[in-house]
Amino acid sequence: MACRPPSGQTLDTGIHELIRDLRLGLARNLIINTRQSITDITYECGFCHHGHFRNLFSRKYGITPKKLRNERRDDGAEDLSSMGGGRRVLR
Structure with missing residues (x-):
């Protein structure tokens, strides 16, 4: 099922891809702005397998x-290792 913008034209991206891109964007933000391990970020953003997450992330951003x-x-x-107070989680 494809999303439709107000003009009635079909977007090239389906809802699944939009949600995946939002999750990857959240992961990128957490990687840059927190001390959380990448494994924890993988699971927190809803990815079940680290290797799959790494491949999707690399394809989208061109970097692991x-x-x-x-x-x-x-x-x-x-x-990031000097940030005090343990893990910071964006909600």
Whole structure:
């Protein structure tokens, strides 16, 4: 089933893909902004298998979740390991 914008034209993306993209976007945000392990993020965002998550993430963003986190540290972004107070979860 495809979603339809107000103009009546069919989007190329089905509801399943839209939901998956929202979940991947949440995962990306958590990878960048929290200290949570990538495994925890995988499950929190509704993916049952880490390998499947990694493949989808890499296809969408052109980088693996681990490399994204490491690049953020290498680029001078705040060191996630220095963030105090344990895990931060966006709700």
